[in-house]
Amino acid sequence: MEEIFIEREKDSLRIAIKENGSLKECLIEEDNSEPSPGELYKGVVKNIVASIKCAFIDIGCKKNAYMLLHHKFDNDKIKVGDEVIVEIMKEATGEKGAKVTSQISVPGRYVILISHNNKINFSKKIEGNTQFIEYVHENINKPSDVGVMVRTNALNSTIEDINRELEELYDSYLRILKQGKHSLKLGLLYNGGGALGRLLIDVINEDTSKIIVNSQEDYGHIERFIKNKSDINLSLELHKDPQSIFSLYNIEKELLSLRNSKVVLPSGGNIIIEKTEAMYVIDVNSSKNTKETSIDKTAFSTDLEAAKEIARQIMLRNLGGIIVIDFIDIESNEKRKRIIQTLKEAFKNDKKKTIVYPFTQLNLVQIARKRRGKSIYDYIEDDCSLCRGKGKKIKLTYLNNLIKNEIIKISKEYEFKDIHIEIDEIYKKDILGNVIEFINEIEALDKRVYVSFISNLEYFKVEALLFASQIKKFENIKIYG
Template identity: 55%
Template sequence: MKEIFVERNGSTLRIAIKRNNKLKECYIEEDSKEPFPGEIYKGVVKNIIPGIKCAFIDIGHKENCYMYIDRKFKNTGIKKGDEILVEVVKEAIGKKGPKVTTAVSIPGRYCVLNTLDNDVTFSKKITDEDLIAYIKNGLDKPKDIGLMIRTNASKVTVDMINKEVAYLYNIFEDIDRKVKYSLKPGLLYKAGGILGRILRDKLDEETTKVYANNVEDYEEIESYIANAKDANVFLELHNEEIGLFQYYGIENEILKLRNNKVQLNCGGYIIIEKTEAMYTIDVNSGKNIKGESMRKTAFITNIQAAEEIANQIRLRNLSGIILVDFIDMKDEEDKGKVLNKLKDGFIEDKIKTVIYPFTELNLVQIARKRVGKLIEEYMDEPCSCCKGRGKRLKLSYINLLIKNEIERIKESNNIKHIYIELNTVYEKHVKDDIISFIKEIEALDLAVYLNFFNGEEYYKVEPLLFSNQLENLKMYKIYG
């Protein structure tokens, strides 16, 4: 059974997906007003650099976007000052602005409308020629747009597909009107963010349960389910005081994604490291003594590692070049089984991933398209204590965890006083603005006692129930 957990806290939306009670995917989105993949903008060409075949586009954001010039995008004729329609395909990274394209598309559940051509194409997973002919013959497609028929279309009638085509085309016409009449560059269409993408891509005929802690998200999901005739979904509104992720034990699983070492059931482990150019994953046998021989030990470790590596790449949203150093294997059949296990882990992955064969050094190269940020980018920030050479958990993320812990304590105790211990790396930041800290942990109705400590842990939260506790800790009282 598949479970989808949708938790919204203020400006942060987090979505976790479990299959058979194992965390498989995790997404985080912050309402930062930054351009987000899938959004469509009116842009103005500010500069063109022929040497690198790149144009820089003003979309009304603080930084110009960049766009590659290529015949396949039909944008080789653009000139400085031109007004164009563009879609964001990559978020800004560091000092590099967002990447945009003129290959504008509007995704639906059964098809994707695109503006570069007027062809009808089909998902590679739709191979039934009779079905393709049935859809083509019954398709009511406007002449000025193209359509890519998605896999889900094979599970519904052509009438359902045509209803969605009409809906998407209305959106396109609305965007086209805005382009013509808007005077400045700016946002024209939001694609629904990660919630919209999850609903389109993850709801299917498999029995799925969706939990949401926000009424507006619940209603949006409910409305979507009502029109998704091929989806088998049970929806539940989470009304508990304890946060959704905390209640179902997801919080701790997400925090584990910050660890570079991941244990395998056989006793082996993998180490995930980031370099300037790529990610490297090292496979180690560790305490694995199950094999009757070195060959068997290596194979058992590698086969389990292959499954976990695919899982970790998807969970952490790793992208670019990923180099895996498996334990040496001589047998070609064993190598084939390990490679197939690795590929199996990406079958349901919507992000384009290419896995190359073993090299002579038992290395496997994975190339994965970047879509959205890494999970660690939402959770971590540079650590000032080590002059930027290391990272620490973001204070905003710590505040979210503390808030959830306070809600959990409130559920079981009628408390008025709360004691918090926080790692000293956050001391200056918190002391500079105590009231903001109190607001973020939603403790304005409590008396708050705060102490700082050195150690590997980040925080601790306890209720103060007795008068002697209040007396002993009164020097730490900061609010209330």
């Protein structure tokens, strides 16, 4: 069974999905002005480059978006100065702006409403179900000026659910068109609820048993969404404890463990995940796996076990683009096919388009996975200036949040006014450079704070100073209070 934990802070939303007690996926969304895939924007055409059939569009962001021109999208006749409504297909990277399309969509849990189309299409998992397809064609209340994609979730719902959602989506679509036509301002028209919206329409299913959320507003939004949904049966809980959800349920530690490049397998083998400029590279090692009686059996059993864990780690860390796996050498084509099949099976519930290619002559497997959002590393880590960008460190903002939660946790046990923090010396300049900001972020304005900066400290430590002798010992490193 799945449990979902939703934690909203002032500048971010974090969603953790656990399956049978094990962390399965984590969605993170930060408040910023950068466009994200699925969002709809009003823009104006600034430039057209006919040689590459591409238009550059100001959507009110730092960089102009770019859009490929094609008659099937009914956009090959646009001119400089035209106002357009576009959907973000790919977020901005480096110097390149976001990729957009004029064929916009408004997604729901059961159907997706699509412009520049008036057909009814079905997801691949439905295509063979002729009885269901005929039933939908006969009973769906589809507006004549839009197309509809019927999603796999519709199989477990009723036609009343489908038609009710389709009506709601069409009302949203008309409001978007109206706002896009009459608004004088360029920018965001619709975001579908962001990461929370994607969770509700894409992720929760009949296996989801519980959602725990710390925001009253999010609680109300989820409650309204799941009401009258015949395929959803879960309990919704509002978290009121001052200690954060991720801290209380030990999710924070699991997230931080994803910084480790090595993942140990139950058999004793391991996988090593490394990032290069162009791709991610994953190496499989038998290491301490001594359960099998021969080298060939050890290699095969380790590769099979690694295939499942690799898929889990890719989804958990949100790795995208090109991923190359160096499995332990296997000569048998039949065994290679089983490894590939195991890998594909492990990705079957992946919401991002993922293609697993066969083994190459060099015994490598290549995976192409659609990028959507940042990897987990981008949220947790910064380049380390002390090693000239060759290493990584936990972002101070992220670390501050962990320290704050630890202080709240200790406050449940003791009443205190003095707190001692041990932290790596690489943060010394940033902390002492703006002490008030640091104290405010860890919510210790009512405390006296003492900080020890220690070389090569992997994590951090927080302790309450309860006795005068302790306080006197750290008096010379007090930074606030």
